[in-house]
Amino acid sequence: MDDISTGALFSLLILLLIISGYFSGSETGMMSLNRYKLRHLANQGHRGAKRVEKLLARPDRLIGLILIGNNLVNILASAIATIIGMRLYGDLGVAIATGALTLVVLVFSEVTPKTLATIYPERVSYLSSIVLNVLMKVLYPLVWFVNGITNGFLLLLGLKVDNMNSSKLNSAELRTIVDEAGGLIPRRHQDMLLSILDLENVTVEDLMVPRSDIAAININDDWKSITRQLIHSAHGRIVLYRDTIDEVVGMLRVREAYRLMMEKNDFSKANLLRAADEVYFIPEATPLNTQLLKFQRNKERIGLIVDEYGDIQGLITLEDILEEIVGEFTTSIAPTLAEEVTSQADGSLLIEGSANIRDLNKSLNWSLPTDGPRTLNGLILEQLEDIPDSQLSIEVAGHQMVIMDVSDNMIKLVKILPTTLKQTG
Template structure:
């Protein structure tokens, strides 16, 4: 080393710092890459992405390679800096070299390259992989030896390595990813993705058309009344029953009834009953994600929901489940939430008694109880255990509820006043 000029040593020292910066940037770039974006790029045929994905498949080997290279370079740079310092300043050169090299390495080989790599991981990791792949092959014996020694020490310390390292996301983590992607995904699409994740938490009972609102035809009515109900029906399918909805006998497609009217010279009840499809029954607690698959598998679009005793509770369609994901269709015959609520300037909300509690909770970020009842009317009847008089006031949780209108055995309208300030959501409900 005595025959090497000081200028040459300085050039080698600069090269060592640059190599150290390369390894530092490579490590940070590789570790901060978005794994899902990388996987997508690899599937699209990006060769650099495939190289990086292969390197990251064994993170322990990659880190060992980078650390070996970085430490070898830094130790060599330290030795060279000491020689240069002693040549220039004598014994004091050791301290000078240590101080200067520490500053240079921290700034130019650590902080600066790692910051740039963290900001632009793909621009650093992809080109870096061109050198890291052959380096890993050359250094494999040393990398393997270091990994084995590290694992042995970890085992002696009682640290267990997981049998399968996976970077798959669970549903809650995926929900967080969707919520944090607002700048890349529109609010509407974001809500749709969250609704899909929520399908397993919602049952058919939560989205069904209640029994009292099911449109059906009593086949024991006179024939003229049946024809009149058919010709004025706004629905594509109608339940046929005898005297009581629990005695349902079929599901009639109105289009098929119209076809029979035009093709049959004699359109009778017998023809009508033969044209009806067999009723598809759905257990009351079936989650929406399960029911959507069952609809598809059984090639059905509508079903009657029954409880554990076989009593009909309501009706659910494929459209109802799709509306849970994408929102109400313009063709829906049921009132939308915006038609059932009127936010007031004092923070209270006028709400129809038939409004769905779960939809209210979603729109206003409320926490009204929805386990025992699905509508405001049902919740209040469950709470009060009686049909209340007008102007009755009650409190459920942190909500003050005033009964404004009662008709027959149903609560028609209430005023709900949260005892805590309303959160964002009023505009969405409107």
């Protein structure tokens, strides 16, 4: 070193600081990349993305390579700075060189390149991957040796390197990504994607048409009554049963019944039963995502939900599940939320007791509890633990509710006061 001029040492020091900055920026850029965007670009044939993805396949080796290079450069830079300091200031130059080099390294070789790499991770990573690929081949034996020691130490701590590079997302993390997509994904599409993610958290009970609202015909009724119900039916399919809804005998397509009506000789109870389809039963706790696949696999569109004792609890259709994803269609067996909620001039809302709590939460941005009853009627009855009289006022989850109508042991109509609407808006 004594034969090298001070000017040459300064030039070499500057070069080492630049190389140190390159390693620091490369590390930050590589680790700041959006892995899913990187994978997409690699699948599209982007060369830089392919190089980076290959390096990131073993992040332990990549980090080992960068740190080996960065530490070698910084140690050499420290030695040269010490020599320059001693030449210029004698023994005091060691302290001066240490302080000055620390400040220069922090500003120009650490903070600045890492900040730039954080802002432009793709540009930095794609360019630096060219050099890193070459260095990986040249220094592979050293990298392998250092990583072998490091990985062995991690194994002693109970950590496996193979499990440290998992890029799988759970549904909650995927929901966050969709929420933060902003203008990249239209709001309507975001809602649909989030609804799909919610399917596993919702069961068929949450969407079913309640037992009391199922369109059904008692096959033991007189013939005129059966005919009248068929003619005035607003549904495409009707449940046939004997005396009680739990004794289901089939699912009749109304269109098929009309065909039998045209053929008067064939229009009888026996022929109605023969024309009816076999009933498809669904366990009450089935998640929506599972039931959607079962509908597809079994080529069914409608099913009756039964509890553990085999009693009918409700009815659900394929359309009900699809509506949960894309929104309401124009046709539905159950009344729509718009039909169950009426705005008043004073800002209050009149809501039918049969309104689904999940639908109210989604449409009105409320937070009514959904871990118990599924209807507003059931929620209020659970709170009161009694069947109330009308005009009774109760507060539920911050909403002031007035019971307007009670009949048949059910709350038929509830008024939500406007003061609570403003607080939740």
